[in-house]
Amino acid sequence: MDGYGTGKFAAASEMREMRELARQVTAAKEVRMPEGDTIYRAARALQKAIGGKVVTGFETVLPKLARLNDDAPLVGRVVEKVESKGKWLLIYLSGDLILVTHMLMSGSWHLYRPGERWRISRGRMRAVIRTADWEAVAFNVPIAEFHSKRSLAQSRKIVGLGPDILADEFTVKGGVSRLAEYAAKHPDAEIAVVLLNQRVLAGLGNVYKSEVAFAAGVNPFRAMRTITPKEMEVMVDFAQRYMKANVADGKGDGIVTYSGNRRTTHAMNREVRLWVYRRQGRECRRCGAAVMMRKQGEQARSTYWCPVCQPWAGEGTAPLGRI
Numbered sequence: 001m002d003g004y005g006t007g008k009f010a011a012a013s014e015m016r017e018m019r020e021l022a023r024q025v026t027a028a029k030e031v032r033m034p035e036g037d038t039i040y041r042a043a044r045a046l047q048k049a050i051g052g053k054v055v056t057g058f059e060t061v062l063p064k065l066a067r068l069n070d071d072a073p074l075v076g077r078v079v080e081k082v083e084s085k086g087k088w089l090l091i092y093l094s095g096d097l098i099l100v101t102h103m104l105m106s107g108s109w110h111l112y113r114p115g116e117r118w119r120i121s122r123g124r125m126r127a128v129i130r131t132a133d134w135e136a137v138a139f140n141v142p143i144a145e146f147h148s149k150r151s152l153a154q155s156r157k158i159v160g161l162g163p164d165i166l167a168d169e170f171t172v173k174g175g176v177s178r179l180a181e182y183a184a185k186h187p188d189a190e191i192a193v194v195l196l197n198q199r200v201l202a203g204l205g206n207v208y209k210s211e212v213a214f215a216a217g218v219n220p221f222r223a224m225r226t227i228t229p230k231e232m233e234v235m236v237d238f239a240q241r242y243m244k245a246n247v248a249d250g251k252g253d254g255i256v257t258y259s260g261n262r263r264t265t266h267a268m269n270r271e272v273r274l275w276v277y278r279r280q281g282r283e284c285r286r287c288g289a290a291v292m293m294r295k296q297g298e299q300a301r302s303t304y305w306c307p308v309c310q311p312w313a314g315e316g317t318a319p320l321g322r323i
């Protein structure tokens with residue numbers, strides 16, 4: 001019983017939809033490393049719930065945010081829009097104020113009805129934006145900043161992002177030229193490291209990095225100079241399709257809705273959702289060889305691949321991983 005049977009949420013179907021959106025935002029916390037699609041979904045749910053609404057309450061435990069709120073209160077401002085940019089989530093408020101958060105590994109945004117019990121302890125709350133109908137709660141967000149349009153435009157870490165794979169204007173051709181430009185400057189960079197670089201393409205995280213390389217049959221340790229334009233095209237195309245499938249509103253033509261985990265295979269069984277990610281030592285779903293795992297790049301992120309489906313095409317010997 002939600003107690004909101006009157007007014008603008010009267011329609012039962014709309015109530016169901018809003019509950020589903022709230023669940024989707026909540027589900028974001030179950031994913032270890034939010035990828036662009038998770039942030040996109042969170043932004044979309046927040047936009048639907050609090051977009052266009054007046055802020056009736058704001059609470060934060062972050063001193064910088066609290067100071068600004070003391071000087072120029074959020075209450076009374078209108079949430080103009082909520083959008084994602086790569087892995088950043090931006091909440092635009094009237095009066096030229098933008099709340100920018102990054103979830104990194106641990107953060108999440110939840111939506112609750114006023115008075116509804118939070119699913120994460122209060123001690124992890126970092127900020128709450130209240131409207132008449134919803135509470136949007138940021139838990140554990142490691143980065144939360146207020147910006148003006150001007151300071152945002154000057155923020156290199158946000159505006160320095162590559163094209164967002166989930167943006168409407170993103171094209172495979174545009175994505176390929178980003179990869180090609182980067183390859184020309186960094187011929188020795190390894191492809192899977194580049195796929196994670198948000199300055200090249202924004203949105204891919206560690207799960208999709210391995211999945212995209214698998215889908216294209218590209219060994220993730222190959223240097224950029226060995227990657228053909230055709231391979232780049234296949235990877236960018238898969239990246240866009242995988243991520244779009246995970247933010248699709250479900251129903252019809254086999255596109256699978258998000259359900260707490262993302263999937264890249266077409267199988268409906270939860271167990272057979274991903275091709276290689278976290279499957280080291282198990283049989284490749286395509287050829288049966290053992291999937292390998294190896295830490296890669298400066299940040300030593302886990303990379304998964306099938307040594308048969310993704311043959312070594314570089315110089316020297318093929319890198320080996322744990323199985």
Ligand SMILES: [Zn+2]
Pocket residue numbers: 284285286287288289306307308309310
């Ligand atoms: Zn294989």
